[in-house]
Amino acid sequence: MTNPNPNPYLDIPVFDDFAKVLDGSVYRSIPDDWWVGTSDIVGSTGAIAAGRFKDVNMVGASVICAVGNALGHSDYPFMFGGDGASFACAPDRIDAVGDAMAATATWARETLGFELRIALVPIADIRATGRDVRVARFAVSPPVSYAMFNGRGLRWAEDQMKSGHNMIPPAPPGTRPDLSGLSCRWSPIRATGSDHILSIIVHPADDRARFDHVVTGLFDILDDSPRKSSPIPARGPDFSFPPKGLKLEALATQHKEGGYIKAWLKALYISLIALVLMKTGWKLGEFDPKRYRDFTGYNTDFRKFGDGLWMTVNCTVQRSEEIDAFLWAAEDRGDIRFGLHRQRTAIMTCIVPSITNDAHFHFLDGGEGGYAAAASAYKAKIPDADPSYHA
Numbered sequence: 001m002t003n004p005n006p007n008p009y010l011d012i013p014v015f016d017d018f019a020k021v022l023d024g025s026v027y028r029s030i031p032d033d034w035w036v037g038t039s040d041i042v043g044s045t046g047a048i049a050a051g052r053f054k055d056v057n058m059v060g061a062s063v064i065c066a067v068g069n070a071l072g073h074s075d076y077p078f079m080f081g082g083d084g085a086s087f088a089c090a091p092d093r094i095d096a097v098g099d100a101m102a103a104t105a106t107w108a109r110e111t112l113g114f115e116l117r118i119a120l121v122p123i124a125d126i127r128a129t130g131r132d133v134r135v136a137r138f139a140v141s142p143p144v145s146y147a148m149f150n151g152r153g154l155r156w157a158e159d160q161m162k163s164g165h166n167m168i169p170p171a172p173p174g175t176r177p178d179l180s181g182l183s184c185r186w187s188p189i190r191a192t193g194s195d196h197i198l199s200i201i202v203h204p205a206d207d208r209a210r211f212d213h214v215v216t217g218l219f220d221i222l223d224d225s226p227r228k229s230s231p232i233p234a235r236g237p238d239f240s241f242p243p244k245g246l247k248l249e250a251l252a253t254q255h256k257e258g259g260y261i262k263a264w265l266k267a268l269y270i271s272l273i274a275l276v277l278m279k280t281g282w283k284l285g286e287f288d289p290k291r292y293r294d295f296t297g298y299n300t301d302f303r304k305f306g307d308g309l310w311m312t313v314n315c316t317v318q319r320s321e322e323i324d325a326f327l328w329a330a331e332d333r334g335d336i337r338f339g340l341h342r343q344r345t346a347i348m349t350c351i352v353p354s355i356t357n358d359a360h361f362h363f364l365d366g367g368e369g370g371y372a373a374a375a376s377a378y379k380a381k382i383p384d385a386d387p388s389y390h391a
Contacts, residue, residue, distance in 0.1 A: 007074065007075060007090070008028075008030060008031060009030065009075060009076060009077055009088075009135065009137075009147075010075055011028075012028045012135060012136065012137050013026070013137070014137040014138070014139040014145050015136070015137070015138060015139065016138070016139045016140075018138060018219070018228075018303055019216070019219055020136075020138075021136065021138065021148050021305040021309075022212045022215060022216065024134075024150070026136040026148075027134035027135060027136045027148070027150055027151075028134060028135060028136070029132060029133070029134050029151075030077075030088055030123060030133060030134075030135055031090075031123065032122075032123050032124040032127065033090075033091045033122070033123070033124070034088050034089060034090055034091065034122075034123045034133075035088065035089055035091065035094055035097070035120050035121065035122055035123065036086065036087070036088050036120070036121050036122075036123060036126065036133055036153065036154065036157045037063070037067065037085075037086065037087045037088070037089065037097065037101060037118070037119070037120050038084070038085075038086045038117075038118070038119050038121075038154075038157050038158045038161045039060075039063045039084045039085050039086075039101065039104075039105075039116055039117060039118045039119070039161075040060075040081070040083055040084030040116070040117050040158070040161070040162070041056060041059055041060070041083045041084060041108070041114050041115065041116055041117075042114075042115040042116075042117060043114075043115065044056050044082075044083035044084075044372045045372055045373070045376050047114070048083075048368075048369055048370070048372050048373065053347055053365075053367055053368065053369075053370070054184055054244065054245055054248060054347055054349075055112050055114070055248065056082065056083050056114075056372065057082060057083075057184070057347060057349045057363065057365050057370075058112075058182070058184055058245070058248045058252070058349055059083075059104075059108045059112060059114055059116060060080060060081060060082055060083050060084050060085055060349070060363075060365075061080055061085065061182060061349040061350075061351065061363050062104050062107070062108065062177070062179055062182060062252065063084070063085045063087075063101060063104050063116075063118070064078045064080060064085045064087065064351065064361075064363075065177075065179050065180075065181060065182040065351050066100040066101065066103065066104045066177035066178060066179060067087060067089070067097050067100050067101065068181075068351065068353075069100070069177075069178040069179070069180055069181070070093065070096040070097055070099070070100035070178070071089065071093055071096070071097065076088065076089050076090075077135045077137075077147030077149070078147060079146075079147060079149060079154070079304060079306045080301060080304075080349075080363040080365075081306070081310070081371055082365045082370050082371030082372050083371070083372045084116075084117075084158075086149070086154050086157070086158065086306065087147075088123070088133060088135065088147075094120070097120070098120055098168055099171070100177050100178070101118040101120070101168055102118065102168050102169065102170055102171040102175070103171045103175045103176055103177035104116065104118070104177045104179075105117075105118050105168070105170035105171070106170045106171045106172070106173065106174075106175045106176070107175075107176050107177055107179075107252075109170060110173065110174075111251045112251070116170075117161055117162070117167065118161075118167070118168045118170075119157070119160070119161035119165070119166040119167050119168060120166060120168060121157050121160065121165075121166040123153070126153040126156060126157060127153070129156060131151055131152040131153040131156050132150075132151030132152070132153050133149060133151050133153035133154060134149065134150050134151040134153075135147050135148070135149055136148040136149075136150075136305075138304075138305075140298055140299055140300070140301075141295060141298040141299055141358065142358070143357070143358045143359040144295075144298070144299045144358070144359055144360075144361065146301050146304060148304060148305040148306070149305065149306045149307055150305065150307055151307070152307050153307075154306055154307050155203075155306075155307045155308075176255040178256070179252040179253060180253065180256065180353075181351050181352050181353045182249070182252045182253075182349075182350070182351055183245065183249050183252075183267075183349075183350050183351075183352060184243070184244075184245030184248055184249065184347070184348065184349045184350060185239065185243040185245060185246075185249070185271055185274065185350070186237040186238070186239060186243075186296070186348045186350070187237065187238045187239060187240045187243075187244070188244075188345040188346070188347050188367050189231050189232065189233070189237055189238075189345060189346040189347070189348065189364075189367075190344060190345050191231070191314055191343075191344050191345065191346075192314060194316075194317055195314055195315060195316050195317065195320075196314075196315055196316075196317065196320045196342045196343070196344070197231055197312065197313070197314055197315075197342070197343050197344065197345060197346045197366050197367065198311070198312070198313050198314075198315055198320060198323065198340060198341070198342055198366075199311075199312055199340065199341040199343070199365070199366040199369065199370045199371050199373065199374040200218075200309070200310070200311045200312075200313065200323070200327075200338065200339075200340050200374060201308060201309070201310055201338060201339045201340075201371065201374045201375060201378060202214070202215060202218070202308055202309040202327065202336050202337075202338045203307070203308035203309075203336065203337050203338070203378075204308065204336065204337075205331075205334050205335055205336055205337055206334065207335070210333075210334075210335040210336075211335060211336055213335070214326075214327075214330040214335050214336050215309055215336075217326065217330075218309070218323065218326065218327070221319065221322060221323060221326065222311070222313055222315075222323075225314075225315070225316075225319065228303075229311075229313035229314055229315060229319075230297075230300070230302050230313070230314065231302060231312060231313065231314040231346045231364065232296075232297045232300055232302065232364075233297075234297070235293065236293030236294060236296050236297045237293070237296060237297070237348060239274065239275060239278045240275075241271060241272060241275040242268060242271060243271050245349075246264065246267050246268060246271065247264070249263075249267045250263040250264035250267050251263075253266075253267070274289075277289040278293065285356070286356040287355050287356055291358070292355060292360075295358045295360065296348075296350075296360070296362055299358075299359075299360055299361060299362050300348065300362040300363075300364050301361075301362070301363055301364060302346075302364045310371065312346055312364045312365060312366055312370070312371075314346075320342060323340075324340060327340065337378060337382055338378065339373075339374035339375055339376070339377040339378030339379075340374055340377060341366060341369045341370065341373035341374040341377055343366045343367055343368035343369055343370070343373075344367070344368065345366070345367030345368060346364055346365065346366055346367050346370075347364075347365055347366075347367040347370075348362050348363065348364055349362075349363045349365075350362050350363070351363075
């Protein structure tokens with residue numbers, strides 16, 4: 001019998017208990033003829049130090065958006081990393097995917113002044129090194145699941161890219177990707193009271209069982225807090241007018257809207273309508289603002305696994321100190337390697353194919369350094385650590 005679902009990624013059963021990211025049985029190897037794509041911004045640490053948090057996140061998410069549009073919004077596994085992204089895709093559209101990545105690199109350079117490194121490598125080449133790329137699907141809501149990766153292959157691919165291997169050159173000047181659906185209209189999410197927003201990256205040292213034990217203990221600490229320490233308020237994020245990301249959204253869509261001014265005015269108009277609907281709760285056609293805000297909270301990737309643990313969480317000062325001491329003790333024992341960064345806000349970048357269904361994606365990062373700062377902390381205290389963790 002012919003498989004009615006030709007996408008092996010969608011054949012992977014979903015799970016909704018995040019602790020299962022440590023369970024190898026939920027992961028599946030993807031075919032040898034698939035490819036892994038990676039990207040990151042050169043000099044992101046300096047850009048963040050200059051206050052360009054939203055710019056960095058917008059470019060990081062733009063690769064996911066451009067590839068998704070090139071694939072016709074078919075489901076594929078991806079992971080947002082703050083200043084970049086990683087993904088896996090089937091070979092049948094690899095030329096279109098490469099073109100989308102190259103166009104995104106040109107857009108990032110010409111509109112925002114960023115050098116975006118991009119690379120593609122076959123899964124078979126990764127497996128030839130003794131590593132693997134295994135994928136699981138963590139369901140955050142009925143229509144949305146995020147990919148989790150293990151097997152050490154994703155990190156290797158990123159490291160190879162940062163060493164200059166498997167690189168894709170940017171597209172010719174003036175080339176633009178399709179970034180339809182990319183936006184950042186939500187207000188920054190402030191930590192509750194005197195709390196902190198923590199950006200945490202934790203990787204195994206040598207023994208995976210000891211790493212799993214430490215991460216289980218970290219889950220116990222974080223899960224003993226409202227909403228499992230998610231920074232997203234129960235009512236969903238706030239919306240202000242005009243959104244701070246209006247310029248970025250216009251820069252992403254100006255070539256499709258007939259220029260920057262037209263794109264900016266369209267984004268402003270849509271934002272004004274959204275503000276009225278969010279404040280009043282009125283529905284407009286099939287758009288229900290309360291439902292949209294609820295699913296924004298559900299569909300946010302505040303915790304994920306990509307050959308290690310990545311989290312953006314809200315913690316009290318006392319809980320923050322407890323986590324810091326817990327991770328330092330585990331690192332001193334040789335169980336893990338970690339980077340941690342504290343800040344007062346988190347920021348959200350979104351991919352919304354349609355406002356009238358619930359399958360929209362929201363990427364969360366710390367608002368004053370985030371994952372890039374956590375990665376820099378990781379590298380700074382372990383000078384000989386994996387070179388894939390430098391900005």
